[in-house]
Every structure is written in C-alpha cells, then in structure tokens.
Amino acid sequence: MVEVRTEGDASLENPLLVEGLPGVGLAGKIAADHVRDQSDARYYGELTGEDLPSAAVFTEGDRELHSPVRLFVDEANDLLVLSGDVPLETIDADALAAALTDWLDEVGATPLYLSGLPTQREPDDVPELYGVATGDGGDLLEETGVSSPAADGLIHGPAGALLSAAKDRGRDACGLMVETTPKFPDPEGAHVLVRDGIAPLAGVEIDTDPLVERADEIMEQRQQLAQRIQQASGDDQSRASTTGMFQ
Numbered sequence: 001m002v003e004v005r006t007e008g009d010a011s012l013e014n015p016l017l018v019e020g021l022p023g024v025g026l027a028g029k030i031a032a033d034h035v036r037d038q039s040d041a042r043y044y045g046e047l048t049g050e051d052l053p054s055a056a057v058f059t060e061g062d063r064e065l066h067s068p069v070r071l072f073v074d075e076a077n078d079l080l081v082l083s084g085d086v087p088l089e090t091i092d093a094d095a096l097a098a099a100l101t102d103w104l105d106e107v108g109a110t111p112l113y114l115s116g117l118p119t120q121r122e123p124d125d126v127p128e129l130y131g132v133a134t135g136d137g138g139d140l141l142e143e144t145g146v147s148s149p150a151a152d153g154l155i156h157g158p159a160g161a162l163l164s165a166a167k168d169r170g171r172d173a174c175g176l177m178v179e180t181t182p183k184f185p186d187p188e189g190a191h192v193l194v195r196d197g198i199a200p201l202a203g204v205e206i207d208t209d210p211l212v213e214r215a216d217e218i219m220e221q222r223q224q225l226a227q228r229i230q231q232a233s234g235d236d237q238s239r240a241s242t243t244g245m246f247q
Contacts, residue, residue, distance in 0.1 A: 025180030028114030116180030
C-alpha cells in the first residue's frame with residue numbers, strides 16, 4: 001500500500017508534475033531536483049506506505065524527518081515535483097503507480113515521467129531526447145518539438161508502471177527518455193531533459209547552466225546512489241530500453 005499525504009493547501013490550476021525517482025544514470029532525478037531548486041518549490045507532502053523503502057530522510061538545518069519520496073510545489077509556475085532519494089529496488093511499482101495516479105486525478109495534474117535510455121556516448125556527443133505519451137499528452141510533445149522514439153522499446157521500473165497506469169486509465173501523461181550513461185550520474189543528460197523537455201512543457205524558464213558548470217560536483221555527490229542503482233535488478237529501476245538499435 002502507498003498513500004499520498006499533503007500538508008496544507010496549494011493554489012493550482014492545471015499543474016504539471018515532474019517525476020524524479022532514481023533511475024539509470026540518475027538523469028531524471030538530477031533534472032527534477034534541479035527544477036525544484038531553481039523554482040524555489042516548497043515542501044508539500046510525501047508518499048508513505050509499506051510498499052516503499054523503509055528509510056527516513058533528513059536535510060541540512062532541519063531536524064524533521066521525511067519519507068524518501070516527497071512532493072514539492074511551485075504555485076507561481078503551476079508546478080509539482082516528485083523527488084526520490086533512495087534506489088527503489090524494493091518498491092511495489094504498481095502500488096506506487098495506482099496511488100499517485102489516483103492523487104493526480106484529484107488535483108487535475110498532468111504527469112511528466114522521466115527515464116534514461118542507456119547509451120555509450122562520446123564526450124562531445126549531445127544526448128538525444130525522445131518523448132512518448134498517453135491521452136492528449138502527445139499534443140504537448142508536438143507543441144514543444146520533442147522527437148518520437150527512433151526505435152521500438154520498453155520503459156521499465158516505476159516510470160514504466162506510471163505510464164502504464166496512465167494509459168490504462170485514459171489519462172494525459174508524457175514520458176521523456178534521454179540517452180544517458182548507465183554506470184555514472186549524468187548531468188549532461190539531465191541538462192537536455194530540462195532544457196529541451198521539462199522547461200518548454202512546463203512553460204517556464206529554468207537556468208540549466210549550473211548542470212554543466214557543476215557537472216563534476218554533481219557526479220561526485222550522486223555517485224554512491226548511482227552505484228546502488230546499478231546493483232539493483234534491471235526491471236526495478238526506471239529506464240528505457242530498445243528492442244532494436246537507433247539509426
């Protein structure tokens with residue numbers, strides 16, 4: 001069982017939710033956390049329940065403990081961010097998807113689910129970004145110029161379960177897949193996710209320069225979590241995989 005608990009009220013009209021649970025390359029998590037920090041989003045609530053990892057998160061200068069899966073809200077930009085701080089190899093992805101989708105129905109939010117597409121890149125290569133959708137989410141991707149997938153494939157883990165739940169319920173949802181290095185944290189992949197996907201879809205300006213300028217620092221900070229993600233079984237982490245090769 002998973003439950004979404006919010007604290008206080010939030011004035012939202014047609015919000016976009018950016019999902020940042022840890023996945024391959026941590027590109028989605030790094031991107032979502034960057035959006036949260038750049039928009040000065042405030043803590044709004046958390047996901048709890050026996051189907052989530054048994055862990056408590058603390059932050060600098062704050063004694064209060066929180067769930068490792070938390071919600072933040074930026075009312076000025078009609079934006080929600082879902083942030084996760086542990087590898088979710090023990091999660092019941094279907095339970096998470098059901099609870100979160102129920103809550104999204106209540107608040108009328110359109111979700112944006114993020115995943116990495118493992119790719120071996122050369123240092124100067126710019127990661128490619130691809131988008132998939134359910135309901136009217138495809139119209140949003142068309143408006144922002146996000147490319148359709150260049151090969152057949154699957155989306156695994158929590159992001160796959162969340163997109164599947166949206167499809168089964170006929171909900172609007174978007175999924176962004178960015179080429180990412182599978183073994184190390186990937187700030188460059190996160191940079192492309194924010195610049196070419198999240199920011200235009202949300203209709204907000206987000207400074208992505210820090211993701212490039214602080215790439216080494218970000219990689220060092222996230223290395224331990226990336227290693228734990230790498231050790232998780234393949235289907236437990238959010239990632240996209242192709243059944244063919246990109247041309």
